[in-house]
Amino acid sequence: MPGFATTTGGVLLILAILLPVAGLTASLALGGRRAEQIALTLTPVGVLIALAIASSVLASGAPVVYIVGGFAPPLGIALRADGFSAIMLLTTAVIISAACFFARSSFATPRGEPEARAPFAFWTLIQGLFAALNIVLLSGDLFNLFVALELLTFSAVPIVCLDGRPETLVAALRYLLFALFGSVFYLLGVGLIYGAYGTLDILLLASRVKPEPAVYAAAGLMTAGLLAKTALFPLYLWLxxxxANAPAAGSAVLSALVVKAPFFLIVRLWFDVLPKLPSETAGAMLAALGSAAILVGSVLALRQQRLKLLIAYSTVAQIGYLFLMFPLALGGGVWSMDAWIGGVMQTLSHAFAKAGMFMAAGLAAQSLGHDRITDLGGLGRAMPLTAFALGIGGVSLMGLPPSGGFAAKWLLLTASAEAGQWAWVAVILAGGLLAGGYVYRILAPALSGEPATLKSAPARSREAIALALTLVALLLGFAPQNFFNLIEIGRLPVAGP
Structure with a gap:
């Protein structure tokens, strides 16, 4: 059967999963001092594997497939990397690797000192996140994806409360409750799908699923569960x-990658599993919730007094843009490819911009002893690289040229206008203006006044990592044609209007 044979380069897919799993296992066995060394050694290797997968997909012009154990679905499990998966794998590997090197000074275990709980937990959890994200991006089985989501949740939640403060424990517990709520709904939907069709393989379901009550119920349950995990309005209260309370490296990974995993599955669900279902109403509802997220999240960001909270509420808003692609790309119109590429570009540009901005905010808070926005005066003179990272990341969030955020929002804007769906045009423009407002709130005090007095000077290497990530978000606006060709590889055709 097409799509169910291991292809050239397929072994790279299982390596992408086994590498962090092996690192996690070795870290648990060898302890915290070795866990740091293992993570810092293996995550760059993960970047090379992800780059090789992306190159293989681009070279072949088709998805790369690996059949686990040689048993094809429905008896076995297939791993599959199309263009979207390959790009997300590379993004994940780069940001995880950057977060590990950024976190060295915060979670190091110096020679001669006893091992501490927090460093051991961080280095093992970050590798658990890496493994879970790679499984989400590669698995072609809905139950396997549920297992990956649970591994992701139980790796992400403890990172929030590593310092053990009461407020971080409350934040982690709220996150856990929303995540478990989402898991229950998702699993109920998976059960309905399996009961109706006897398989959970995405490619098999794409050819078998048809409009019927069980499918509609499963689609609603699974979508609702995944929306809770991705923190789309109004299910954003945990985010x-x-x-804001996680350590800077943890915040970067949570905002850039963890909330993108359930979004990735929503894309897989509606574009790959349910392409035969009428999607106009579902797409409009998702875009309406996304529009509310853009407006509400931006307004709330404008009201924040703490830098990390402002950036966190900005994540609520920027996630909303991702869901504007659904009514445009699902319809099968001539504008659908622009909407698809725009959605993927927004996913990537937000990931790099927000990872860099959270790292920069963490450096500012550590060096100043606080992250109060009104007291950021002189930050730009005392920590120019940090302020520059915040500014470059803000350019992408606002959607100003020549950033990746501009390319993403321009494609969504163009698709909305071509489709005659002018409501999304108004939302995109309003969201850009509001983003300009909250980015100005950061930069206005940071770039004024005498140099701030620092309690401790940040390491230049950490500032460079934060700046490098935001520069990637900027440089995405100059992506070559091969990049867009890669995005399109493996995308299943959608029904026409």
Missing amino acids: PPAH
Whole structure:
């Protein structure tokens, strides 16, 4: 059967999963001092594997497939990397690797000192996150994806409360409750799908699923569960306290990658599993919730007094843009490819911009002893690289040229206008203006006044990592044609209007 044979380069897919799993296992066995060395050694190797997978997909012009154990679905499990998966794998590996090197000074275990709980937990959990994200991006089985989501949740939640403060424990507990709520709904939907069709393989379901009550119920349950995990309005209440209170490296990974995993599965669900279902109403509802997220999240960001909370509420807003692609790309119109590429570009540009901005905010808070926005005066003179990272990341969030955020929002804007769906045009423009407002709130005090007095000077290497990530978000606006060709590889055709 097409799609169910291991292809050239397929072994790279299992390596992408086994590498962090092996690192996690070795870290648990060898302890915290070795866990740091293992993570810092293996995550760059993960970047090379992800780059090789992306190159293989681009070279072949088709998805790369690996059949686990040689048993094809429905008896076995297939791993599959199309263009979207390959790009997300590379993004994940780069940001995880950057977060590990950024976190060295915060979670190091110096020679001669006893091992501490927090460093051991961080280095093992970050590798658990890496493994879970790679499984989400590669698995072609809905139950396997449930297992990956649970591994992701139980790796992400403890990172929020590593310092053990009461407020971080409350934030982690709220995150856990929302995540478990989402898991229950998702699993109920998976059960309905399996009961109706006897398989959970995505490619097999794409050819078998048809409009019927069980499918509609499963689609609603699974989508609702995944929306809770991705923190789309109005299910965002867990995100700001969790992201704002986590350590800077943890916040970067949570905002850039963890909330993108359930979004990735929503894309897989509606574009790959349910392409035969009428999607106009579902797409409009998702875009309406996304529009509310853009407006509400931006307004709340404008009202924040703490830098990390402002950036966290910005995540609520920027996630909303991702869901504007659904009514445009699902319809099968001539504009659908622009919407698809725009959604993927927004996913990537937000990931790099927000990872860099959270790292920069963490450096500012550590060096100043606080992250109060009104007291950021002179930050730009005392920590120019940090302020520059915040500014470059803000350019992408606002959607100003020549950033990746501009390319993403321009494609979504163009698709909305071509489709005659002018409501999304108004939302995109309003969201850009509001983003300009909250980015100005950061930069206005940071770039004024005499140099701030620092309690401790940040390491230049950490500032460079934060700046490098935001520069990637900027440089995505100059992506070559091969990049867009890669995004399109493996995308299943959608029904026409």
